[in-house]
Amino acid sequence: MPADDPGPAAELVTTSSAVVYSNRWIKVREDQTLRPDGSMGVYGVVHKADFVLVMPFADGGFYLVEQYRYAVRGRYWEFPQGASEDSPGIDPVLLARAELAEETGLTAATLTPLGWLFPSYGFCDHGFHIMVATGLTPGQARPEPDEVGMRSEWFSEAAVWQLIADGKITDAHTVAALGLFQHHRAAFGW
Secondary structure, X not given: OOOOOOOHHHOOEEEEEEEEEEOOOEEEEEEXXXXXXXXXXXXXXXXXXXXXXXXXXXXXXXXXXXXXXXXXXXXXEEOOEEXXXXXXXXXXXXXXXXXXXXXXXXXXXXXXXXXXXXXXXXXXXXXXXXXEEXXXXXXXXXXXXXXXXXXXXXXXXXXXHHHHHOOOOOOHHHHXXXXXXXXXXXXXXX
């Protein structure tokens, strides 16, 4: 531990916790905390099930999905992704296969894990697995009712980067996944 690292004593201590809102998808908790200096504080935490993000890679490009995102009132391109609120401990590989088929109709011969990230750990405790899907076979997509109007399309890798530059991909999870893909591509021969 570096000399200037205050160590574990610098952590917040939870003195009480209460769920202030809950539905099928999220739970919001308000924690009363004790700071290292002895003062009291409050911390809001959103609990959400972990999710998977699948990067369907074929022929030097990726399949993306475009869907309406209600919270930001817009349609954007992104990699297929999803959670299983009813089965929070589901094997991420099984979840990745299910989300890929549901959103694109594709099945993958191989799913390669690239990493696990926290998307918003300043207020939310969930994280996500990133997997590259290869050996793709087409099929019929089966979007959920909230995903009506979702479409899937293949883009060259250069076109994906252009979609980011043009503001048509604004999903931070998708951009982070591309960074991990770039980092690992030589090792996997992509």
